[in-house]
Amino acid sequence: MKHGPDQIALPLDWPQSEGDARFIVSEANRTAFEHFRKWSLWPVKSTILTGPRRSGRTLLARSFVERVGGRLLDDAEGRDEEELFHAWNQAQDSGSPLVMIADTVPPQWSPRLPDLKTRLAVTPVIRMELPDDALFTSLIQLFFADRGLHVAGDALRFMAERLHRDYWTAERAVEAIDRYAIAERARLSLPTIRRALIEAKLIGEAA
Numbered sequence: 773m774k775h776g777p778d779q780i781a782l783p784l785d786w787p788q789s790e791g792d793a794r795f796i797v798s799e800a801n802r803t804a805f806e807h808f809r810k811w812s813l814w815p816v817k818s819t820i821l822t823g824p825r826r827s828g829r830t831l832l833a834r835s836f837v838e839r840v841g842g843r844l845l846d847d848a849e850g851r852d853e854e855e856l857f858h859a860w861n862q863a864q865d866s867g868s869p870l871v872m873i874a875d876t877v878p879p880q881w882s883p884r885l886p887d888l889k890t891r892l893a894v895t896p897v898i899r900m901e902l903p904d905d906a907l908f909t910s911l912i913q914l915f916f917a918d919r920g921l922h923v924a925g926d927a928l929r930f931m932a933e934r935l936h937r938d939y940w941t942a943e944r945a946v947e948a949i950d951r952y953a954i955a956e957r958a959r960l961s962l963p964t965i966r967r968a969l970i971e972a973k974l975i976g977e978a979a
Contacts (some may be wrong), residue, residue, distance in 0.1 A: 798907035818870040823900030826939040833871040848872035853885040915946035946976040948972035
């Protein structure tokens, strides 16, 4: 049985903030979410988190380290290798977990420092995927809500079915529609949304 997106994504024992409520769990990120919930079972007290930018990976990792007192290193593959080496060792010694966010992962990420390379080779890699249908629709709805806008279900379906499905496009589409509607003084009807997306070159004329 497939799960729908969970609007209240982070469990109650996680510190709650305005940002936490923005993390929506679906099949696209459920593996990562469950990995952090079960961190006591990690083989080493470090994890490499990867996936598309703007996917909520930093939000998830930050919420996790705030809860358990761990450490977060963003853009890990671009950091000083000695820093990463010592951070990895410290996590094992202290039991306080280290989360490294990276765009590339081993073996593509291949440090020059042999000791760091060895440690990364035994570090779990957790990937967040591109949004599925349910998450993509929920994100579009969330971005409209950020602007105080409500969009009808048929318009949401139209967008979800025709837009390129990635995190960045969901944001761009909502921004383009809002700007177009303001400029044209138009209500957010399906024809308005279609025209806005065509003008922004996010869908084709035939859509």
